[in-house]
Amino acid sequence: MDFTIEEFRTRIEKTQALMAKNNLPVLLVHAPESITYLSGFRMLGFFMYQALIVPASGDPVLVVRDVEQPTADITSWVKERSVYIDIEDPINATQRALKKMGLDGATIGVEYSTWFLTLDRYETLKRLLPNAKFVREPNIVRELRLIKSPAEVEYLRRASRIAEKMVDAAFKASKVGASERDIASAITVAQIQSGGDGHLEPILMTGPRTRELHGTWTDRILEQGDSVYMELNGVVKGYWSKILRTGVLGKPSDHVRKASEVILAALNDGISRMRTGAHAGEIDDALRQPVLKAGLRKSYYHRVGYTMGQLYPPSSGEYLREMMSGDTWTLEAGQVFHMLVIGGGVGFSETVLVTDNGPDILTRYPRQLIEL
Incomplete structure (x- = not known):
């Protein structure tokens, strides 16, 4: 990993503190820079769907393509994963993870300022999670990334x-x-x-x-x-x-x-x-x-x-x-x-x-x- 687990956990704690301040029970992260910042997961295949689900407390869940798991093993401290294969819609993996976490009906903070959550995928998220409320999160991770350790x-x-x-x-x-x-x-x-x-x-x-x-x-x-x-x-x-x-x-x-x-x-x-x-x-x-x-x-x-x-x-x-x-x-x-x-x-x-x-x-x- 590129940083210590302690540094990653500090980043998660700061993220969760800002989530609490903004009444967000879950944050759905799609920007690859933000995913890497919080999880360490870094790879060349970032053009394929990936996400990080950050709950209000506890460890995050990495949504990852099956063939990228060896890279996740090496680069990321996050052990809980929701995996998808290429013959399915990757949004299914996000839906499965949120349901398992009991957050499929929660208010979900979504990064709007990223190229990697397309309109098509956002619409699929809303269709697969009809009981969830999607809101624009206030750039929580982006603001944390501003100050370098x-x-x-x-x-x-x-x-x-x-x-x-x-x-x-x-x-x-x-x-x-x-x-x-x-x-x-x-x-x-x-x-x-x-x-x-x-x-x-x-x-x-x-x-x-x-x-x-x-x-x-x-x-x-x-x-x-x-x-x-x-x-x-x-x-x-x-x-x-x-x-x-x-x-x-x-x-x-x-x-x-x-x-x-x-x-x-x-x-x-x-x-x-x-x-x-x-x-x-x-x-x-x-x-x-x-x-x-x-x-x-x-x-x-x-x-x-x-x-x-x-x-x-x-x-x-x-x-x-x-x-x-x-x-x-x-x-x-x-x-x-x-x-x-x-x-x-x-x-x-x-x-x-x-x-x-x-x-x-x-x-x-x-x-x-x-x-x-």
Whole structure:
């Protein structure tokens, strides 16, 4: 298991305390990140139906596909399971478990903010449990996941070291005559050899493609003067750390140099403000407004900071908190954010832990325009 049983039990106890506060006798969890957070169960087959049933007291029940039980044996501390096979509707396993627990007529808190409970399955749940009352739960597990434990932070630190090695390998492979595919290969080798888990393909663009936001590698051949833009993820035990860097083959143009100066100054200023009690909107202004004032973008509406933690593809951000202009919420110690500033084909970012004393920057690759 990736954490001690004591840590998992503490998470369950906190979940059940919040359930009691919200008068929920049972919580039905479908988000794979939340299932892993509470049970430890982690596997590649998360695209198939799975669920965790958390009662008001006692241990949870894992709803799992039959062929995934060996993985559950290894990764999860939860012993009680409701198993389904591929020739049946998996919702039957959830219905059987709730009936066995005497909760098939209870008020059931359901996660609405997950891609993994489809409308079809939700309708099936309601049909198979006609006496139950389904309500939207107040993001109980999502809110608990926001504050990282020391063990979680350690995984994020390790993931940050891996991300740095991936960036370094990418820049070393960035040469005139090399292809974006060559760079992507170097990134993947560094990821695996440095101890990283698998994840999404890297965001990687060069030359005129650097104004894309989420592009990945092509067969494009690098030329002198090209910018190399990458956003890479180091992953350890499912915990993701992000880093965004920009380099240039040869001498950078005046535009790239000036854009880098503006963006780096904004990023430095914004990160320096990150501490317990800081207002997200003020940090957002420090990151966003200099880019607009410098004319690097005509508009800047997307997020400049969002939480990171344990993730499953296709998402590469936790997004439990997102920094946008005008936000009034405040930062808390133990939250981890990906802080990024992008404009004019140039971008830089860091993964940052919030503490009472200020920012703890987890990613430590040189924060500068890299001349290759």
